[in-house]
Amino acid sequence: MSHDGVRLRAVMRSVAFLTAGALAVPTLAACSSDNESGKPLAGQDIAPVGRDLVADGGTLNWAVDDVPETLNTFQSDADDATTRVAQAVLPAMFRLDAQGRPQRDADYLESAKVVDTEPKQVVLYKLDQRAVWSDGREIGAADFAAQWRALSGKDSAYWTARNAGYDRIEKIERGANNLEVKVTFSRPYADWKALFSPLYPKDVMGTPDAFNDGARRKLKVTAGAFGVQKIDRKDKEIVLARNPHWWGRPAKLSEIVLHAVPLDKRAAALADGTVDLAEIDPADASRIALAGRAKGTNTPLQGASASPTSKDENKNESRQKKKLSKKQRKALAKYLRQQDALRAFTVRRSFEPAYTQLALNGSEGPLADERVRRAVARALDRTALAKVVLAPLGLPAVPVGSHLALSGQAAYADNSGALGDHDTTEAQALLTDAGWVPGGPLKDKGEKAAGAAGKKGKKSDDEADSEGGSDGQYIVGEDNKDPQDHTKKHDKASGHGGDEGSKHLADGKQYDGRKVKQGGAPGAYAPKGTAAPAGAKTGVLAKDGKPLTLRFVLPSGTGSESLSAVADNISRMLEKVGIRTEITKVSDDSYFKDHIASGQYDLALYSWPASAFPATDARPIFAKPVPAADGSLNVEQNYTRVGTDQVDQLFDQAASTLDEDESAALVRKADARIWAAAGSIPLYQRPQLTAARRTVVNAGSFGFQTPVYEDMGFLKKGAKVSPSPSSGS
Known part of the structure; x- marks a missing residue:
């Protein structure tokens, strides 16, 4: 898994600010507009062909990060591989299309719609009469009811990671016949299409023991184009076999084998034939592109940009080879053999349904003042930062304009204007207004800190842990009122917030409830045009004898090179307005658990996934963090600790509004307020690079869309596929 942005699934002008953080939000249209939503920045890159051009049979070997600990997607340790298996073998009432919007899955559903709203919301599902489990039993109301009871949150014996939406269901009953399922809600729920996707059989959901343990290592009963044939933890692979009882379009492949292959081993696994399909990092993408060139231009002696060689150049290369040691020649020979094998692959490029953000920890220190957070945001040239990562890959370098949706999704709109564009003068004015003075006097201890502030480099985890703490203030932003809808405490068994609809894209672990002080740190927005003190130079900014230095924490593992490049550029941009940074690199294993989730950072880079249901999943x-009974602070997944009552209320309204256009408008309003609070700054949509054997079709970089497993396969002999304009060759 690449740390380019560190990996989960959420993603879109002019707003006037008043003093003391009050925000005047512009009136938003009551209906969703295609102009606002736009279209995906890049389409799928999967070598699409008609099913008549796909060979019947064959095994697709597909790389995953690891063999999943559980096959139950509703448990806290579920991961991307868990999702991949569930998509292939289980029913889903709705799947996402290429624009990240939910669409009815006709293999399971004839129809699904809200049939009543008064006195309560009622959704009627009409199932396809052919839809059966692999044991021959019809899919029906009993399965829906068992999943609701398991995920409702009413029975703590079920170790669930989330219950959002299921907790609003009042009852589930059979409709007019066995093919109808009638779901009645106790409260209106706009995101009802998110429910029952995937749907597990009642055998899995029926009892706590079956839920907690029964589906972790095996799924005996399935209902998809494939079934789980074998899980081999010794060889680290999962075998999915074609389901002979599948009633939909027959799967083209006989098997899909998911192999656990670390990111840094994937080029070798591709070259030796272990896998046919694998997400890769930019370095491996360059290797594959280089391998696709003419022979004689792909050795490390020449480099990735070498041009066709002349006789003299070949002689020079030969002389260089003779100077190599025996070990070096052996390594070179291995590299060349791999490059030869990599000619059989191409790189399919798109965007992941996720964005990379700069997180600003607002719990304590300088960033507790929203003026400083806004200054950081105004100092950033987000377009330039996007170019650092995306331009070398040939992808559109367009900054993300929303925290809650990505371009193409219904809720997307660029609300970054609520904070303001890149403007170093305004950034300096905000810092001046907050009391940070250029060239101000420093205390002795502060002078030492200032001297070290500009030095960027790696520190030990012990050094990192000694700096800063999680004790401090939590931000209430626009006001100090209690939230209207108190969020639930973390489930003790799972370590997750009760209404978790999405997961962060690193280790899946949640905030563990550290002790923090209560209080707020209100800040005023500097009036537009406020200038820094006359004649002042942008140097070390100081306040009360302390320099303005922010601790920037980054992961150090494989695939983190792009993050480091982005961080270096951010540091230079902040230095221009007088903010110094200290970059600390930590191990991937401790990055989220010991630093992000526990609040041990000032600045950090990580990613959040896009969701088709932001009112539920992004909340x-x-x-807004709320105090728990034991004095700890429940932050759920809000690792910046910046939140407001207004944002919470807008989420609640959006989740309870059954008019889809009105709900999208409320989500956009919430996003504008999130921008204004400046707790997190979306930078760019994450690139998705997938190496695929050239004969593999209908698979690769899927973008938003749920993969169609039954259409994947290998191109028939003699058939041709038109190359994608974004694919590497």
Whole structure:
């Protein structure tokens, strides 16, 4: 898994600010507009062909990060591989299309719609009469009811990671016949299409023991184009076999084998034939592109940009080879053999349904003042930062304009204007207004800190842990009122917030409830045009004898090179307005658990996934932290600790509004307020690079869309596929 932005699934002008953080939000249209939503920045890159051009049979070997600990997607340790298996073998009432919007899955559903709103919301599902489990039993109301009871949150014996939406269901009953399922809600729920996707059989959901343990290592009963044939933890692979009882379009492949292959081993696994399909990092993408060139231009002696060689150049290369040691020649020979094998692959490029953000920890220190957070945001040239990562890959370098949706999704709109564009003069004015003075006097201890502030480099985890703490203030932003809808405490068994609809894209671990002080740190927005003190130079900014230095924490593992490049550029941009940074690199294993989730950072880079249901899934990420009974602070997934009552209320309204256009408008309003609070700054949509054997079709970089497993396969002999304009060759 690449740390380019560190990996989960959420993603879109002019707003006037008043003093003391009050925000005047512009009136938003009551209906969703295609102009606002736009279209995806890049389409799928999967070598699409008609099913008549796909060979019947064959095994697709597909790389995953690891063999999943559980096959139950509703448990806290579920991961991307868990999702991949569930998509292939289980029913889903709705799947996402290429624009990240939910669409009815006709293999399971004839129809699904809200049939009543008064006195309560009622959704009627009409199932396809052919839809059966692999044991021959019809899919029906009993399965829906068992999943609701398991995920409702009413029975703590079920170790669930989330219950959002299921907790609003009042009852589930059979409709007019066995093919109808009638779901009645106790409260209106706009994101009802998110429910029952995937749907597990009642055998899995029926009892706590079956839920907690029964589906972790095996799925005996399935209902998809494939079934789980074998899980081999010794050889680290999962075998999915074609389901002979599948009633939909027959799967083209006989098997899909998911192999656990670390990111830094994937080029070798591709070259030796272990896998046919694998997400890769930019370095491996360059290797594959280089391998696709003419022979004689792909040795490390020449480099990736070498041009066709002349006789003299070949002689020079030969002389260089003779100077190599025996070990070096052996390594070179191995590299060349791999490059030869990599000619059989191409790189399919798109965007992941996720964005990379700069997180600003607002719990204490300088960033507790929203003026400083806004200054950081105004100092950033987000377009330039996007170019650092995306331009070398040939992808559009367009900054993300929303925290809650990505371009193409219904809720997307660019609300970054609520904070303001890149403007170093305004950034300096905000810092001046907050009391940070250029060239101000420093205390002795501060002078030492200032001297070290500009030095960027790696520190030990012990050094990192000694700096800063999680004790401090939590931000209430626009006001100090209690939230209207108190968020639930973390489930003790799972370590997750009760309404978790999405997961952060690193280790899946949540905030563990550290002790923090209560209080707020209100800040005023500097009037537009406020200038820094006359004649002042942008140097070390100081306040009360302390320099303005922010601790910037980054992961150090494989695939983190792009993050480091982005961080270096951010540091230079901040230095221009007088903010110094200290970059600390930590191990991937401790990055989220010991630093992000526990609040041990000032600045950090990590990613959040896009969701088709932001009112539900994004709420825990931006909910205002609330004190728990034991004095700890429940931050859910809001690792910046910046939140407001207004944002919480807008999420609640959006989740309870059954008019889809009105709900999208409320989500956009919430996003404008999130921008204004400046707790997190979306930078760019994450690139998705997938190496695929050239004969593999209907698979690669899927973008938003749920993969169609039954259409994947290998191109028939003699058939041709038109190359994608974004694919590497």
